[in-house]
Amino acid sequence: MPVRLTDLSLTVLETQYAVRGPIVARAAELEKAGRRVLYGNIGNPQALGQKPLSYIRQILALCEYPALLDSPATSASFPSDVAEKARRVLEATKYGLGAYSESKGVLMIREAVASFIAERDGIEARPESIFLGDGASKSVQLALRVLISSRADGIMVPIPQYPLYSATITLYGGTQIPYYLDEDRDWCVSRELLERAFMDAVRKGIKPRAICVLNPGNPTGAVLDHDNIAMIIDFARSHDLSILTDEVYQEDVYLTDFSFYSFAKVMADLGVSDVSLFSFHSISKGFIGECGHRGGYMEIRNLPDEVVEQIEKLQSVSLCSNLPGQVVTYCMVNPPREGEPSYPLYVAERDHIMDELRARAKILAEGLNGIPGIHCTRIAGAMYAFPRITVPSGKTDDQYCFDLLEATGLCVVPGSGFGQLPGTHHFRTTILPETAQIHEFVEKLAAFQASYK
Amino acid sequence: MPVRLTDLSLTVLETQYAVRGPIVARAAELEKAGRRVLYGNIGNPQALGQKPLSYIRQILALCEYPALLDSPATSASFPSDVAEKARRVLEATKYGLGAYSESKGVLMIREAVASFIAERDGIEARPESIFLGDGASKSVQLALRVLISSRADGIMVPIPQYPLYSATITLYGGTQIPYYLDEDRDWCVSRELLERAFMDAVRKGIKPRAICVLNPGNPTGAVLDHDNIAMIIDFARSHDLSILTDEVYQEDVYLTDFSFYSFAKVMADLGVSDVSLFSFHSISKGFIGECGHRGGYMEIRNLPDEVVEQIEKLQSVSLCSNLPGQVVTYCMVNPPREGEPSYPLYVAERDHIMDELRARAKILAEGLNGIPGIHCTRIAGAMYAFPRITVPSGKTDDQYCFDLLEATGLCVVPGSGFGQLPGTHHFRTTILPETAQIHEFVEKLAAFQASYK
Numbered sequence: 001m002p003v004r005l006t007d008l009s010l011t012v013l014e015t016q017y018a019v020r021g022p023i024v025a026r027a028a029e030l031e032k033a034g035r036r037v038l039y040g041n042i043g044n045p046q047a048l049g050q051k052p053l054s055y056i057r058q059i060l061a062l063c064e065y066p067a068l069l070d071s072p073a074t075s076a077s078f079p080s081d082v083a084e085k086a087r088r089v090l091e092a093t094k095y096g097l098g099a100y101s102e103s104k105g106v107l108m109i110r111e112a113v114a115s116f117i118a119e120r121d122g123i124e125a126r127p128e129s130i131f132l133g134d135g136a137s138k139s140v141q142l143a144l145r146v147l148i149s150s151r152a153d154g155i156m157v158p159i160p161q162y163p164l165y166s167a168t169i170t171l172y173g174g175t176q177i178p179y180y181l182d183e184d185r186d187w188c189v190s191r192e193l194l195e196r197a198f199m200d201a202v203r204k205g206i207k208p209r210a211i212c213v214l215n216p217g218n219p220t221g222a223v224l225d226h227d228n229i230a231m232i233i234d235f236a237r238s239h240d241l242s243i244l245t246d247e248v249y250q251e252d253v254y255l256t257d258f259s260f261y262s263f264a265k266v267m268a269d270l271g272v273s274d275v276s277l278f279s280f281h282s283i284s285k286g287f288i289g290e291c292g293h294r295g296g297y298m299e300i301r302n303l304p305d306e307v308v309e310q311i312e313k314l315q316s317v318s319l320c321s322n323l324p325g326q327v328v329t330y331c332m333v334n335p336p337r338e339g340e341p342s343y344p345l346y347v348a349e350r351d352h353i354m355d356e357l358r359a360r361a362k363i364l365a366e367g368l369n370g371i372p373g374i375h376c377t378r379i380a381g382a383m384y385a386f387p388r389i390t391v392p393s394g395k396t397d398d399q400y401c402f403d404l405l406e407a408t409g410l411c412v413v414p415g416s417g418f419g420q421l422p423g424t425h426h427f428r429t430t431i432l433p434e435t436a437q438i439h440e441f442v443e444k445l446a447a448f449q450a451s452y453k
Numbered sequence: 454m455p456v457r458l459t460d461l462s463l464t465v466l467e468t469q470y471a472v473r474g475p476i477v478a479r480a481a482e483l484e485k486a487g488r489r490v491l492y493g494n495i496g497n498p499q500a501l502g503q504k505p506l507s508y509i510r511q512i513l514a515l516c517e518y519p520a521l522l523d524s525p526a527t528s529a530s531f532p533s534d535v536a537e538k539a540r541r542v543l544e545a546t547k548y549g550l551g552a553y554s555e556s557k558g559v560l561m562i563r564e565a566v567a568s569f570i571a572e573r574d575g576i577e578a579r580p581e582s583i584f585l586g587d588g589a590s591k592s593v594q595l596a597l598r599v600l601i602s603s604r605a606d607g608i609m610v611p612i613p614q615y616p617l618y619s620a621t622i623t624l625y626g627g628t629q630i631p632y633y634l635d636e637d638r639d640w641c642v643s644r645e646l647l648e649r650a651f652m653d654a655v656r657k658g659i660k661p662r663a664i665c666v667l668n669p670g671n672p673t674g675a676v677l678d679h680d681n682i683a684m685i686i687d688f689a690r691s692h693d694l695s696i697l698t699d700e701v702y703q704e705d706v707y708l709t710d711f712s713f714y715s716f717a718k719v720m721a722d723l724g725v726s727d728v729s730l731f732s733f734h735s736i737s738k739g740f741i742g743e744c745g746h747r748g749g750y751m752e753i754r755n756l757p758d759e760v761v762e763q764i765e766k767l768q769s770v771s772l773c774s775n776l777p778g779q780v781v782t783y784c785m786v787n788p789p790r791e792g793e794p795s796y797p798l799y800v801a802e803r804d805h806i807m808d809e810l811r812a813r814a815k816i817l818a819e820g821l822n823g824i825p826g827i828h829c830t831r832i833a834g835a836m837y838a839f840p841r842i843t844v845p846s847g848k849t850d851d852q853y854c855f856d857l858l859e860a861t862g863l864c865v866v867p868g869s870g871f872g873q874l875p876g877t878h879h880f881r882t883t884i885l886p887e888t889a890q891i892h893e894f895v896e897k898l899a900a901f902q903a904s905y906k
Contacts, residue, residue, distance in 0.1 A: 003600070046548045099499040
């Protein structure tokens, strides 16, 4: 007899991942039937028109097919610094992109990541503490795997949050401890709400193990300031928690009065060295936007060697992350420097993308706030708006988003998929579509909102 | 306080993966200290000199950097069929390799996989039943995730086996039900041993859920015949088990009196349609050998839609597998056809690799069997020898392999990492090194074995 649904574990059945949930499936159906759909459900930059950086793709092409380097007819098409870096990558991998690398990733690339962190934050960073992964998602799962050993293990997760966290905690059989972000203060983290969430969990017999922080925030668009991060570190320290910090949107800061600070840097500033830290970065976001290449890294700090060995062992079971993704990670942390031949094009492409994202974030937030019944906080960073919406009494935001899709072809994710204060309603949409489409989005949404009953 | 080892779950601590275990770590130390090490521990073809197929790398380079297609200077360097296929891939992905694809993988590539299976086996195959993954390992883990819901769930695993299976079953909190392969009959599967393992498990209160079969076998090198596969299907059917069949070495069959039969084909031949089947293929093995690109697929059969939806949901949490790996999977299942410009070079490269592998398998098996105290079954397929060794009384094969490494620089994996009949000792080594190195391997091993006390 085939496998039955009732054979499956509850942890599998209960796992939810709204970003690719039933609304997106329905959108695909509508599109197949000839309807025009505007996808705002997922941060997939190149699917919404963002161009890949030439620098990255040139290095990838040369690494994939090194014969291009050998022939004068083809090698002339590549800037000399690109050719040199491709050669350096090939040499560092020893066997090119077709062989498994060390489980943690190619050493030279981990060294480049460590230099990037050291330069970004003015702190020490070690290649042995870097793990290259198939996107940040896989690394987050690796960290949670190590931290969850039973239902009693609690992981503090912001509400709203990116559902990778809730899905993985459920799947691994741990317990999610929700802590609310303060929408009235641009979704910042409040010590009071952290302590309350912590105490609630302890009262229920849960042992809090770690706190997850997304900075810049997904779906909130918030960028935490130095004080807020310092507060979270102090909170974690006083309660013996590890910190998981999702910093994949670190390049996506749009408002001039905000800056990105890494948790590693703030920890160093505070002189804290007894809190275990797992931080994540990705090639999928920022101006890189190479989602399909599935690359990124995890950096760990303040973990005993014997625990690090366990993480290495787990990583080794799937052998290594994909090499092209490792190469893109190398390109991300090692961009062309001023004076190198590929620098001007790189800067032009990068700045064009960032200018566009900044402009779109502004247009989208202003547009949303111009619609009666919809309110959106400042989009300081990341790639999303998470506006609060007014829905007719008795309706949910799930229903709202389904009806919006059917009526207008706009595909967004209901707030319930990320979590929200009971009684409030939201949806998430990305800032990524081209400006004309964002205007179209806002107009269609306004018309829908005005007539929705 | 940082995370302590004692905080980690037993399932993490107990997970073992010998292929990258302590012996390999010691080998790396020796190499760093200037010693010459011959690595036989892992099936990593391109790290041992196998060249990538030009066809695959050309398509990858064009997909990564499509500007190469637009310029006459560069496009002339690529055969026209390669250029055309790269265009087809780019069109099918819609946005190139930088965007997330559908969670299950690009539809056109899944269609190509389905055609490949249909053509290989003369049976129907559906793109909706194909899941593209970051290597077969990840797909195996996905299938086991669905099948294991508690410690009481048993998964039948051959002994010896590839430790991905034991590691994942341990990590997911299930129970391994070992069934022995019959070394005296070239490691084939015996019904009697299957029934015995099944009954033993049931007596212990375990509910057997599935049986894993590796064909061609890793580490055994066995290739199962049609009757043996039919017997396993009948066994699974009579005990209500799902089948997981690891067919990643399907191209690696070296002896003329053996042929590869897929479980899907034998099931169709038998008219069986009520046994759930998960089968796995990979771009890492055979003459492709693209381990670093982490690609492969899982095909599922005879699963109810509601279970398929759960698998799709789990796959969606990590968004999609890497696109370059998907492209290599496309190339694997859609090679150049006779008459296409890239066909002659493709055939020459492919045949050279297969001729080498065939010759090396023979040389290695003969060499091993020429050493007193060592006996090796026929290497009918896959990429390994798993010889039985005589060790001095009181010693283990772990000790043997460590001492071998220290004395000779040969790095192999002890039989204990794969499992073996108590009282027997083995190690696994690959057939991949170049012929001269295989001769060197055999000579050094012979000298070691003769003097080992």
